[in-house]
Every structure is written in structure tokens, then in C-alpha cells.
Amino acid sequence: MNFALSIEKNARHLLNEETPLQTVMEEAQRLTAQHFSLHSSCGGTKGRHWRMQLYVPIYVSSFCVNQCLYCGFRSPHSIQRKHLSVEETVGESQYLLQRGFKSQLIVAGESPKVSSTYLAEIIRHLRLIDVVPSIEVAPMSVEQYEEIVAGGCHGITLFQETFDRTLYAKYHPAGPKSSYEWRVHALERAAEAGMPRIGYGVLLGLAEPQRELITMMEHAAKMTAKYPDRTFAFSLPRIHEGPTGFAIPYQVTDELFVRMYCALRIVFPKAELVLSTRETPELRNRLASLCITQISAESSTEPGGYVLNTQKKSDSAKQSGGNFNGQFLITDNRSAEEIADWLTQYGHDVQW
Ligand code: SF4
Numbered sequence: 001m002n003f004a005l006s007i008e009k010n011a012r013h014l015l016n017e018e019t020p021l022q023t024v025m026e027e028a029q030r031l032t033a034q035h036f037s038l039h040s041s042c043g044g045t046k047g048r049h050w051r052m053q054l055y056v057p058i059y060v061s062s063f064c065v066n067q068c069l070y071c072g073f074r075s076p077h078s079i080q081r082k083h084l085s086v087e088e089t090v091g092e093s094q095y096l097l098q099r100g101f102k103s104q105l106i107v108a109g110e111s112p113k114v115s116s117t118y119l120a121e122i123i124r125h126l127r128l129i130d131v132v133p134s135i136e137v138a139p140m141s142v143e144q145y146e147e148i149v150a151g152g153c154h155g156i157t158l159f160q161e162t163f164d165r166t167l168y169a170k171y172h173p174a175g176p177k178s179s180y181e182w183r184v185h186a187l188e189r190a191a192e193a194g195m196p197r198i199g200y201g202v203l204l205g206l207a208e209p210q211r212e213l214i215t216m217m218e219h220a221a222k223m224t225a226k227y228p229d230r231t232f233a234f235s236l237p238r239i240h241e242g243p244t245g246f247a248i249p250y251q252v253t254d255e256l257f258v259r260m261y262c263a264l265r266i267v268f269p270k271a272e273l274v275l276s277t278r279e280t281p282e283l284r285n286r287l288a289s290l291c292i293t294q295i296s297a298e299s300s301t302e303p304g305g306y307v308l309n310t311q312k313k314s315d316s317a318k319q320s321g322g323n324f325n326g327q328f329l330i331t332d333n334r335s336a337e338e339i340a341d342w343l344t345q346y347g348h349d350v351q352w
Contacts, residue, residue, distance in 0.1 A: 063111035156190045159235070261292070
């Protein structure tokens, strides 16, 4: 049996409703403890504690030339757009560092304002203040990624959104993102440029979820074989509510969502599994006890949402009032301290 077939067979079995979810969850939890526990005594079959990395996104620009039908930032959506200068971004970063967050993810829409030189400069500044920065931005060339890696970038996250070519074309009708090929090979270019951490993701809700997960696994498996010295990571962002006029075509239940994350853990035992604040506190707690190793906290999806926007604390009120300028709605509104407390009480070693 070839490699791709064995991934597909294993994943199909794990995703099959007839495979008891309890069995899948227990195996995912065992493997996570085995590979991520800081204490060898917790790494055996009974261990269920491990190190949990907190991280926070910094949105630096909501300008975007793309028209992704599912996104609140899409052009020409009428939102108040903002682009942070390098100095403003460093201000946001310093504030978050004082709060304890060392792991920070720089996020931006696709725009000429977000060049590799701009990103590399931000990253150099953040490295100087002891932040560990990563990026989640539009696909770039090998040379552009090299510039960013040379600045000290720790990792990249790049969601393919959907691996279904037909649906991809439908959801991305215009703009540079309409090129499936340019996007689907971006993580290979980043790896070629020397990026230490490579982060995959699909946006759940856009296409048949099981097929999406398996295709992502097959892509990642080839990369893990080619670049065994890198850290690999996966996230499964799920659309809960699209912009006005966008109906979610493939709803993913909580049970399937949990099963998919656990399947990722079993197929990629050493990969970082990442969970965002799109999900409820209850579901995040459940997944954090099963297989997640990196979790965001207190996220703002608005540029300047931590310092410049002094009304940040009223984000959730603004969101429900329809006055929202972020990319998606935050569902877990607990403070970072509350999340860290829960994780610590559960038994995890929380790293900021
Ligand atoms: S998903 Fe990203 S690329 Fe697409 S419109 Fe939103 S910000 Fe732009």
C-alpha cells in the first residue's frame, strides 16, 4: 500500500461514525501526553497533561484586495479599514508582551501595503523585545519568505481554505487569491526558504469536511517526509457565521469537529494542534484536554484592537451590534488569565 493510500485508509477509519468516538479521543489524548508532556511520568498511557502554548494574533491590516465570499474583510465590503505602521504594531506587541504573551501571530489581509519588507521589519523589532513572532499573511515567493525568515520569523500559518478546486474557484472569484496553484504551493515555498514551523489549515464549512481533512493530511505528509527537521502544525477554523448573504454550505457538528482534531493527532502524533477563539469555552476546554497544544486567548481581529482601540473591552458588544470591523466573531471571550487558570487547574503546563 502506498503512503497516500495508507493515510486515506487510516483517516477514513478514524472519521467513520462507526468507529467509537471515545476510542478515538482516548488514543488522541494518550499520544498528546506521550509527545508533549514536559514530565516523563505524565507521558505514559495514563497521562493526560502536557505543555500548552498560549498565543495571540495581532491583526496589522484589514485592507484586502481579495473577494473571499465568506470573509468580513473582503473587498469591497464596507468596513472601516486600518493598516498599522511598524511603530503601531510594536506598540500592540509590547502591550501583549507585558500581559505575558511571547508567542504572537502577525495577521493581515492581502494588500500592497503588506510587503515582505514591512513584515520583516516588524519581525526584527519584535525579536528585539524577545517576542516569538509568526505570520499569517498572503502567499509569497521563496525570496520574500527568505526575507521574512532572515528577520527572525518563527513560523507560518496559511489556510488553503478548501482543497476542492471547483469550490475554491467559486469562493474566490477575483483577486490574486483566485489562483489555487499559487496558494496550494505556498507552504512548500516557505519551507524551501527555511521557515522553521509550517502551519496548515482548512476553513471548515466550505466543502465536504472529511475529504478536506484527508487531502490536507496527504499534502502535509509529503512535506513532513521532505522536511523532517521542521515543526508542523494544523488548525481547523470553523465558520460559524459568514458575512451577510453567505450561507454556510457544509455545517460541521461539534462531534465531527472533535473527531477531526483527534484524527489529526493520531495521524500526526508530533504535530502542534492549534485552536482559535472562534469556538466556545466549553468546546475549547474539551479539546484542550484531548489533543490541542496551542491555544489563542483574548484575540482581537481588528487592527489596533489591543492598544489603539481603547474600547477593545467592548468588542463583543460591538460585534453583536453590527458595528464590527474584525474578520470573524470571537466566541471565547474569557481573559487570558481565566483561560490559563483553567488549563493549569486541569494540569497542563501553560507557556505564554
Ligand atoms: S479571507 Fe483573507 S484574503 Fe480573503 S478577503 Fe478575508 S482577509 Fe482577504
